[in-house]
Amino acid sequence: MSEPNKRYLELVSKKMPKSRHLTTMFRAFWTGGTICMIGQAFTDLYSSLPAALPEEDVSALTTITLILITAVLTGIGVYDKIGAYAGAGSIVPITGFANSVVSPAIEHKREGVVLGLCSNMFSVAGPVIVFGISSSVVVGIIVLIFKGAFV
Amino acid sequence: MRRSTYEFGSDVRIEETATIVGPREKDGPLGKYFDKDFRDDLLGQKSHEKAEIKMHVTLLRYLLNKSKHDQNDIDLCISGDLLDEIMGTCLTMREFDIPFMGAYNACATFAESLITAAMLISGGKFRRIISSTSSHFSTAERQYRYPLELGNQRTPLAQWTVTGAGATMLNDSLGTVALTSCTIGRVVDFGVTDSNDMGACMAPAASDTMQRHFEERGVDPDYYDLILTGDLGDAGSRLLKILMREKGTPIGDNYNDCGVLIFNRAAQDVGQGGSGAACSSTVFNGYVYKKMLRGEYKKVLLVPTGALCSKTSVLQGESIPGIAHAVSFEVI
Structure with missing residues (x-):
């Protein structure tokens, strides 16, 4: 018995519980905002150091700090609990990306370093990297062609 | 069929x-x-x-x-x-x-x-x-x-x-609970593609098998003290009840679902309830069998349900078929 049963699919979409969008959006809003605020606090801290760092180094340091914190939180099993509450709030910032690299790495460590950990590390984050690199190439070509227009 | x-x-x-x-x-x-x-x-x-x-x-x-x-x-x-x-x-x-x-x-x-x-x-x-x-x-x-x-x-x-x-x-000889009959299910696919929505994938299969079981064995749903599906979860169980009512064999208070029974949904954060190959086997062998030994249930119909879900087929755009087999137990 295999043909899509329209009447049943309508029944399913009518009867099955749905995500509560207002609640989840509110949670994503405040947790995402808090993560960005923490990032800003690190930026302010690094800019106020006695050894005056150039702006680029400050933003790189901030990113690295957030990634480190996330990696540790993922390792001790806290970040997935934050994610279960926050949803997009903790997925969209750089911390979410770090979590999506560290979590499959932990999971696949048991299958060995090379074929387990290394080959599965980007199983979740892979598409993000592919699209990130591809779009940067496209933008690079546009800038190369229309260089004059941007100066 | x-x-x-x-x-x-x-x-x-x-x-x-x-x-x-x-x-x-x-x-x-x-x-x-x-x-x-x-x-x-x-x-x-x-x-x-x-x-x-x-x-x-x-x-x-x-x-x-x-x-x-x-x-x-x-x-x-x-x-x-x-x-x-x-x-x-x-x-x-x-x-x-x-x-x-x-x-x-x-x-x-x-x-x-x-x-x-x-x-x-x-x-x-x-x-x-x-x-x-x-x-x-x-x-x-x-x-x-x-x-x-x-x-x-x-x-x-x-x-x-x-x-x-x-x-x-x-x-073949020892014990007071007998496995009295079974109905082998067929694969039923109504076109559900959401691999999170296992209840909706499996409910049509459960309804098909139960329907045929009652008809071929010549009994009403009331014949059993307890009818137990495997892991439709809370929402899936409600779908099954609707399907059974539409086909003219409504199931009543003697119906429940192993996935609903095994967890406290309100307190344990388990979504729609339990699932998995051990859901029906732990609930039946632990809870139901012991209740049958004590005589609290005399006739039980167990209908474990399966979503025949593969990560590959879902990615290739296939819908998820369900299957359910019915097994009846009676105290003798």
């Missing part, structure tokens, strides 16, 4: 059962009915897969001890789980010198295994067969979903895979 209900009278009986569950199941409403439990879901092993194997081995050893049989008394073991190549069960059976046949029907594996065992015993060549299934939340998450530590949200339709294993020892 041809008839697929088979009756065994009192030729096939349950001699003994055993269950083992993880912490969340032990803390659930049925906790006290399970024989063994463990608090550490790794069971001191290096991986969750190894933990699932250890759990299954422990269960079978315990069942042999409890029934005072040694391995030579068992003619056959028919077992399965949810992992690729039913890897957990195959490695479990490495520890035993018992003839083994693997079974896979997703979460309906327990029914497939019981039905095969009942057929073999009623055929007269086998005397004593063990049917068992195991599942583990962490191995199933990895197999079908995302890494455990990934910070994503579960949809409201998601279900929680039961960590545990259950085994039934069937034989």
Whole structure:
């Protein structure tokens, strides 16, 4: 018995519980905002150091700090609990990306370093990297062609 | 479709059962009915897969001890789980010198295994067969979903895979509960593509099998004290009730779902309820069988349900077919 049963699919979409969008959006809003605020606090801290760092180094340091914190939180099993509450709030910032690299790495460590950990590390984050690199190439070509227009 | 209900009278009986569950199941409403439990879901092993194997081995050893049989008394073991190549069960059976046949029907594996065992015993060549299934939340998450530590949200339709294993020892003469009949299900696919919505994938299969069971066996749903589906979850059970009502055999208060029974949905954050190959096997072997021994239930229809879901086929745009087999038990 295999043909899509329209009447049943309508029944399913009518009867099955749905995500509560207002609640989840509110949670994503405040947790995402808090993560960005923490990032800003690190930026302010690094800019106020006695050894005056150039702006680029400050933003790189901030990113690295957030990634480190996330990696540790993922390792001790806290970040997935934050994610279960926050949803997009903790997925969209750089911390979410770090979590999506560290979590499959932990999971696949048991299958060995090379074929387990290394080959599965980007199983979740892979598409993000592919699209990130591809779009940067496209933008690079546009800038190369229309260089004059941007100066 | 041809008839697929088979009756065994009192030729096939349950001699003994055993269950083992993880912490969340032990803390659930049925906790006290399970024989063994463990608090550490790794069971001191290096991986969750190894933990699932250890759990299954422990269960079978315990069942042999409890029934005072040694391995030579068992003619056959028919077992399965949810992992690729039913890897957990195959490695479990490495520890035993018992003839083994693997079974896979997703979460309906327990029914497939019981039905095969009942057929073999009623055929007269086998005397004593063990049917068992195991599942583990962490191995199933990895197999079908995302890494455990990934910070994503579960949809409201998601279900929680039961960590545990259950085994039934069937034989031809001992015991007071008989496996009286079975209806073998067919694969039913109504076109549901959401792999989180297992309840909706399986409800049509459950309804189809139950319908045919009542018709071919010539009984009403009221004939049974308890009708129990495997793991439709709360929302899926409601869908099943609607389907059964539409087809003219409404099921009433004697209906429940193993996935709904095993957890406290309000307090345990398990989505729509439990699921997994061990969901029906732990609830039946722990809770239902003990209630039948005490005479609280006399006639029970167990309908384990399986979503025949593969990560590959879902990515290739296939919908998810469901299957359900019905097995009836009666106190004799």
